[in-house]
Amino acid sequence: MNKQEQIQATALRLFVADGFHGTPTAKIAAEAGVANGTLFYHYKTKEDLVVALYNRIKDEHADNLQAIISRDDFITTKFKNIFIHSVNWALNNRDKFYYIQQFNSSPHLAQVSAETLEQHTIGYAGFIAEGVKKKLLKQQPVGLIIAIFNGHVYGLYQYLTSAKFEPEEQEKIINEAYEMLWDTMKYM
Amino acid sequence: MNKQEQIQATALRLFVADGFHGTPTAKIAAEAGVANGTLFYHYKTKEDLVVALYNRIKDEHADNLQAIISRDDFITTKFKNIFIHSVNWALNNRDKFYYIQQFNSSPHLAQVSAETLEQHTIGYAGFIAEGVKKKLLKQQPVGLIIAIFNGHVYGLYQYLTSAKFEPEEQEKIINEAYEMLWDTMKYM
Amino acid sequence: MNKQEQIQATALRLFVADGFHGTPTAKIAAEAGVANGTLFYHYKTKEDLVVALYNRIKDEHADNLQAIISRDDFITTKFKNIFIHSVNWALNNRDKFYYIQQFNSSPHLAQVSAETLEQHTIGYAGFIAEGVKKKLLKQQPVGLIIAIFNGHVYGLYQYLTSAKFEPEEQEKIINEAYEMLWDTMKYM
Amino acid sequence: MNKQEQIQATALRLFVADGFHGTPTAKIAAEAGVANGTLFYHYKTKEDLVVALYNRIKDEHADNLQAIISRDDFITTKFKNIFIHSVNWALNNRDKFYYIQQFNSSPHLAQVSAETLEQHTIGYAGFIAEGVKKKLLKQQPVGLIIAIFNGHVYGLYQYLTSAKFEPEEQEKIINEAYEMLWDTMKYM
DNA sequence: TATGAATGAGGTTTCATTCAT
DNA sequence: AATGAATGAAACCTCATTCAT
DSSP: OOHHHHHHHHHHHHHHHHOSTTSOHHHHHHHHTSOHHHHHHHSSSHHHHHHHHHHHHHHHHHHHHHHHHHSSOOHHHHHHHHHHHHHHHHHHTHHHHHHHHHHHTSGGGGGSOHHHHHHTTHHHHHHHHHHHHTTSBOSSOHHHHHHHHHHHHHHHHHHHHSSOOOHHHHHHHHHHHHHHHHHHHBOO | OOHHHHHHHHHHHHHHHHOSTTSOHHHHHHHHTSOHHHHHHHSSSHHHHHHHHHHHHHHHHHHHHHHHHHSSOOHHHHHHHHHHHHHHHHHHTHHHHHHHHHHHTSGGGGGSOHHHHHHTTHHHHHHHHHHHHTTSBOSSOHHHHHHHHHHHHHHHHHHHHSSOOOHHHHHHHHHHHHHHHHHHHBOO | OOHHHHHHHHHHHHHHHHOSTTSOHHHHHHHHTSOHHHHHHHSSSHHHHHHHHHHHHHHHHHHHHHHHHHSSOOHHHHHHHHHHHHHHHHHHTHHHHHHHHHHHTSGGGGGSOHHHHHHTTHHHHHHHHHHHHTTSBOSSOHHHHHHHHHHHHHHHHHHHHSSOOOHHHHHHHHHHHHHHHHHHHBOO | OOHHHHHHHHHHHHHHHHOSTTSOHHHHHHHHTSOHHHHHHHSSSHHHHHHHHHHHHHHHHHHHHHHHHHSSOOHHHHHHHHHHHHHHHHHHTHHHHHHHHHHHTSGGGGGSOHHHHHHTTHHHHHHHHHHHHTTSBOSSOHHHHHHHHHHHHHHHHHHHHSSOOOHHHHHHHHHHHHHHHHHHHBOO
C-alpha cells in the first residue's frame, strides 16, 4: 500500500467516525504514518481528498455491478443478483456505504460534475432500460425505477444495521426484502 | 418572527446551503440581523442550535403524521395518506427534508438520545403494527416495514427532485409510486 | 492608543525591520499586546493591514503638505518649504518613509487603486501647475516636475542617511541641495 | 540557455511580477522547465538565488557604465552619456531595474556586503570625483552628487513609465531632463 | 434581552529544503 | 547534473465562545 492509499484508507476510517469536519488533516496524516505535507502533496486540498475518496468508492462499486451485469444470466437473475450484491456490499463495507451517504447529503456533492455522477450509473441504467423494454419490469421511467431500487436497498440496510442479526437470519431477511422489491418492480 | 425564530430560519437556510461546518455562527447572526452574542444568548452552543433545529423539524413532521393517523379513516386510507403526505411535505419543505438527511448522516445524530428519536416514530409504529396484525400489511417486522416505507419515500423524492416536473405530472408520478409501494406492502 | 493603533504602530516597526513577509502576524499581535484573532478582527487579512498602513502614512504626509500649500506665502516660498519639509519629514520618520519605499516597490502597490494614489498628490499637483503657469517653474509637464522633485528628495535622503551628520551640517546640506533643485526647476 | 540561466531568467520574471515571497521556488522550477531539486542543486538556498540575481544585474549595469567611462571622450560628454545610457537601460530592462529597486528596499540588501556594494559604483565614483576636481561639476561631496544623479534618473524613469510615450517624444523628454540635471550639476 | 469587541486554540495550507535514486 | 516524492515547521486565518456593557 503506497502513501496515497494509506492516506485514503485512513481518511475513510476517520471521516466515518468523526465526519469530514471533525477530522483534521493533521490527524489523517499522523494516523496514516505520513507527514502533514505529504497529504497535500498528493491532494491539493482537503476537499480534493474528500472527493477523490468518493469517486474511488463509487468506481469500485460500479465496477462490481458491471461485473454482474456483464455475466451471461437472465435479466431477472441479474436483477436479483444486483440487489443481493448491493445489500451485501453495503453490509460488508459499512464505512464506504456510510461515507457515500454522508457525502451525498453534504455540500461536497456539488463538487462532483453531473457527468461524473452519471458515469457511475451508466451500465446499470442500460440494464434497467432493457428490462423495461422487454416488459420484465414495470413500464415506468428508468430513473424512477433506479431511485426506488436504491431507496429499497437503503431502507433494508437501515433495518439490518439497526440491530444485530445472525447470518442466516440476515440472509433470510434479505431474500424476503427482495421478494418485496420484486413485487414492486415486476411487470404486471 | 422573534429573534430566536429568525436565528433558526437563517440557520436552516445556511446549513442546507453550506453544511453545518461551512456555516459560521457569525454568518448566521449577521444574516439573521442579530448580534454575534445574541445567538449564544439563546443557544448555549452551536451544537445546541443544530440539535434544536433538528428536533423542531422532526416534531413538526411527527405532528403532521399524528394528525393523519388520528383521523377516523380506514387503515389503508391512512396508509396512503401518510405516504402522500410525507412525499409532499418533503417536496414542499426541501430545506427541512434535506436538513434531516444531512443531520442523520452526521456525527451530530449521536447527540440525540435514543429516547427522543423513538418518540418521533411512536404513533407511526403503533399504526403499522395494527396494519400487520389485521393482515392488511405483509407479515414482516414493523421495523422492516417502516424502513422500506421510508426508503421508498426517499427514492421517490430523489427522483422528483432530479428534474423539474409539472404539478399534474408530479401528482401522477406520486400516485404511481404509491401503487408500487402498495404492491410491496399489501398482504398477499 | 486603542488596539487598532497599537497594531498599526507595531506592524510599521516590524515591517521596516524584517519586511512584510519576514513579519508573522502572530509576532505583530504579540508585540502589540493583543490576541492573534484581534488583528484579524480589525483587518480582514494581513494584506489589508499592509495597505491600511500605507494609506494612513500617505494621508498623514499629504495633510502636512496641504497645510503648507494652504499658507498665504509666495509660490516660491511654498516650493522651498515643501522641499524642506519633505526632506525633514523623511528624516524624522525614517520608518514611515522607508515603509513607503518598500511598499512602492512591491506587488502590494497594485492593491491600491489609481484613484487613491492620485488623491495623495492632488493638492500638490495643483500647486505645481500654478507655478508652471505663472512662469516661475520650467515649462515642463507637471508630472515630470513632480517626479524629478521626488527623485531629488529621495536622492538627498539617501545621502543624508548614508552617514551620520551633525544637525547644522545636515541643515546646510539640505539648503544646498535645495539650491541645486531650484537650479533645475526655476524658469530660465 | 542552460538550466542555470533558465532558472535565473524565470526567477527574475516571477520575482518582479509577484515579489520574492510571492514566488515559490517550486513555481520558478516549474516555469523554468526543471525539477524542483534542480534549483537547489544550483543555488544552495532561495536567498542565494535572489542575491546572485541581484549581483548579476548590478555587474551587468556596472560593466556597461565602465565601458562608457573608459571611452576617450570629454568628461562632460561622458557625463551626459552615462545619464542617457542609464535611463535607456532602465527603460529597456524594466524588470531588471524594478528588481534592483525591490531588492534595495528589502531586508535582502543586508545580505550583500558593503564591499560588494561599493564595487558597483567604484569606477563611477572616480569619474565624478575627477569632474568635481576639474571644476566641471558643482563643488559638492561626490556621494551627494551621485545620490542626486541617481534620484534624477529614478524620477525620470517614474515619469516615463507612468504613461505610454512615442519613441521620439521619449527621446525629447530624456534630453530635456538631461538639461535639467545639468543645470543642477554644472559648476556655476 | 441584547450587544460586539476581543479571544486563542486549532485548522488548512504553503513552501524551502532534503535525499535516495 | 538532475530528479521529484517526501518532509515538517510555520504561516495565515477562522470561528465558537466569552464578557463587560
